[in-house]
Amino acid sequence: MSSPTSETDGLINALLQSNTKSPEEITEVLGVLSIALDGPQGAQVTQAVLSAVPLPNFFTFLESSSESVINAAGIVLEKLLRAVTYVDIVSSELKDYFRLGLSSPLPKICLLTLGQIEKCLTNEEYTIDLINSPLYDSVIEVIGNEDIPTATRAADFVVKIAENPNGLQAIFDTRRIAHLNELSERNDTLKFRVIDLLSRIANISDEAFHLCESSGALYSIVTIFHSKDILLRLNAVESFIQVAETPTGYMFLKRTRIIESLIDMLALDESDVVNVLLKCGAIKFFGRVEAVEFEELAQTHELLKKLAQLLESDNLEVKITTVIVLGNIGSTQRGLVLLDASNTLQNFLNVYHASSGEVKLACLRSLSCFFDVSSSPQITTTVLSLYASLSPTPLPTFLSLSSSALSEVRFAIFSIFVALSKHSFARHDFFRSTYSRGFLDFILNRTTEKSKEGKEWKFSVVEALWKNQEESDEGWDWEGGARVRDRLLKYIREGPFHVHTEAAVALESG
Template sequence: MSIPLLREQVIEALDRSSSIPLKDKISILQTFASTLKEPVTIEQSREILSIAPLGLFYYGFSMEDENLTNVLCEIISKILGPFNYRDINSNENKSFLLEGLTHYNPQIRLLSIQQVNSETFMHVITTLSFQDTKPAQKASELLYKITLTHQDAIFSPTACSIIKQLLRVSETVKFRIYDLVIKVASSSNHAFELCESTGLLHEFINELRSNDLLVKMNAIELLNEIAATPSGIIFLERANLVDDMSAILDNEDEDDVVVCLVKCSIIKFIGNLGENKQVPFQQLSNQYGILNRLETCLDSKNDQILTVTISSIGLIGSHLLGLILVWPLSSKLCELYPSTVGSVKAVLLQTLSKLIGVRDEPVNESDRLTLQIFNEFDGFPNKIIREAKQPEDDIRIASLALMQSIAYHTWGIKYMAQSSVFMQYLLDRTTDRIQQGQMWKYTIIQTIVSHPNSKEILEVDDYNQCQTYIKQGPFYKPLETTVAFESIKAIHQFLNKIKYQTEIKHSSRYLSQYGVLQKRSLAGTGASATVKVIQDHRRNIYAVKVFHKNINKDKLLKKKLMSEYCISSVLNHPNIINTVDLVIDNKHRYCIVMEYCSGGDLYSWIKEGKLVHLKDINNLFKQLLQGLSYLHNLGVAHRDIKPENLLIQPTNRRHYQLKITDFGEADVFRELWQAEGRLSDGVCGSIPYMAPEVFSQMSYNASQADVWSAAIVYSCMRLNGVPFFCAKETDPNFRLYQAQYTKRRYPAFDILDKDSQDMLYDMLNPNPEKRFTIQDVLKLTWVANV
């Protein structure tokens, strides 16, 4: 068959509308591949590409046939062989190259990696030696990702030669390379064998045998990853490293700081080995006397060595196989407990919580060993409650963790049920004022109630109280009746004072002093009030929030009215509505008088399509952030941020001022003299703008809920609608958002610029603790420049 005819058949076979059977297509392409004798000249390649564009060959990958993919990769590789990287990275081929580098098929990705060529790949390797950490780190990450799918790339003779030269640049570069090599070697057994065959692992071994103890210590830190693989364990034994490191534990010169640090590194390494269930730790321990040496370390007078030894015993004993091994050491741990203080005591309690928390199969064996350790500890309930009340956070939290470990077991719940002192402590919410401690107690009670036998074991009252505790959430605060009564009483007295002043003709308490309500002036309406417009004789215009008359019969509504007025009347900021007065109208309705904004609310602007320019949108949004920043600095959360509560006041042509209004749901979460704020309660706000934690029926950080609402408002301004209707699992769009959050690929945000997307994802983090604060948003470069 002539070459021209064969090329015509190739074009026909790859044509999208071709009816040629797949088997025949593969045959034609295999014949064509065999005619391309390597090395293909650049003239041949250009001639082929002039009649058969590269896209034609790449289209064949969409058929997802292994044989077709293999032959296409062979053809493309031969055709592109003569071209340099600059040609391959041209606009014509760049999209194919990027697609190939991210393709799931290993052959297609290999093809693209080969196209990148040594010219670029070797530059990536040499970037590991950069003095600046950022580019070096990026190069390391890229090389690691490449080796996950194409392990031979970094192990070619040229690449290995360059890497070995870089080892001599500096200590920093050397350990940067070792870090990469260890990661690669730990990724699979095949990768480990490749690393070993290049000699790079043996270079690393020399560092472990260095006379410089600090170098040795850094090398030991890197060993943790490699020891997690079966090949790694074999290699460690073959290189006699376990024996060498175990012997260092016999060094009694603990006054030498470096010796102490190296011993601690080795003990940590041993702990990580023992924690890994895949490692034959019992065999290693028997062979090298590891546990005997750890027992000797428990007698150390050096707190650092003692602490890390106790911690490593906890890691080894965190599963049943390890617990069986370290169980003989548990009595020594319990003997140490009375004499420990500070961080040593905290770590000892953490280790006991790990050992007692084991519940692997067979359960009867786990229960037997954990109960014996519990009895040896002999600190329930008095000792453990005493430690849980300590001012030191580490000891208190470790004690609570130990309580939870006890609650995992049937025997543990029985001990708890028999102790009225313990149950009283656990159910008393006043014993822990710190949020972390409150969360731990809540988790302990959840663990108890979720045990299948808890209802039968606990007293009826205790069980019911536990159920109530869970329903109320971890941060529930019982209402203080006296304070609440006094608060409502004070509000009642204040409002009666206003009413009395109107009855004795105090004109200063009548709405009429501000003029006459304008006819047909309804500016807004809500569940408890309507907003109207009033104008005085000087033609000053005010907005008036007129509360419904039946508010007099509802104490909670009265409290809400007073709260709104007291909060809003003391605020003074350009982006907060100015509250003027609280008065009564001629129908004896309470009225809050406010400044009037002629521009209407933001909701109307969005609905009417007035927000055309991105500059205007960003300007209004920054004003919203500045208003919220002012509120949060004062310890006030709005809790109902939405476009309807954001008013716009035109200042001059093309300039507008945004003002936050309606403080009916506002909450003071921190008084000015307080360093720490409190959590808020209650579901409030408008559903599309409410943060997910507000729906949870638990206490929440109200200022962080404001951040979420502000982000939804910005989405509305940019997208002319909310990104999802409700931040609950029942909303399919919110479920999609959660699923795509870590990848940051929510479809609704794809049309936005990168800066806006990043900001929205940071403000709409489902975890309020990791969510941006208002100050974080204001610090963004592009926001600061608005």
């Protein structure tokens, strides 16, 4: 039987003589090497191969006309490169081969190469080296890759580079901006990718925003927003959502009158499907605006009144989008107070009581957002009033929904239970009301949820109930409180996936 060392030597010799072998033989050698790299002597095999076979040799396999050779080489390269640092990359001939990897038609080879280049982020010096390297231009080119996950990975990497001050300046130098502009002109898909990238970079800092603005990138989004191409206009609205996440970005949209245009979109005729899409895009935008800006919009443009009117829409998509957006707005103290003071919560309740199906599900999800707002005297009053308005007996109503055959409905109810556990009045209902026994028996019954996600949701409810009651002023100081605490704690200690087993009794006949 041959030793691991002799087997490795045999693989090394085969690799060094690969120019004399057929694609099938090369694929076989690479397959055996891949297995050896994962074996118990993997670390020693890696070092032996890296010492004897130049890494560029493996990259040359990527130029093969045989896809099986390319695939096998990619697998081996991924394993060998685990031991390679960015210093190894820049101090060898690998840079040129990495550019080859980035241009590979096979997504997994391109992703493998990107993963290695990302090692530069571990060190400021390495990051600067990449910025000044032609390799960085190759990374930008990958944003135009036809494979969406690959293009997204490249864009994510460029955003991380932009978080470095030197990287930010490099992105906006004349040559790099020209490269991005050229990329965006190839087709509408790439145009939006570049716009989305620059929108994300603009959010990094005020300096980044001003560089994006001065480069003309943000104004190009404004131009696209006013175009006749519906998809581009919708994509522009998506970009505006990102831009508006900072005060500087919001002021830009206000200055360019985009905010007013989006307000006007809320009144579009819903008989046209294009108008519905634009309208829903505008509704979503206002659901992402910060509370301070939203309050201003509510005062200057009667935004809440307009959203309340949209709750009465006959168009299902418009109604559902509005319900969800109200949940986003009411997920903060300031937003919930604003909804309550404007009577919009009452409009929401009217929809909740009259709804079914998808609209009811959206209402349940928004309720969980309202209930999840941290307690304060004013918020507790608002949440208690909302809770009491749902039904004469809210807890039994929720319990009946938690037995729904639809997992989305059950999970929405679990989310509501988690959110309500923050509030003492709700915990009183859970633990000490007429309905508490039925509630606890249901929540602690592990047999009602079969899926992994369902079991995790139930566990999160139990954990939230225990944690919030444990940290409250009253603790467990009531008759039966200690027993409730022990039941919850037992469930938590057993974990979300515990399975109760019955003791088996063997009966022997005599």
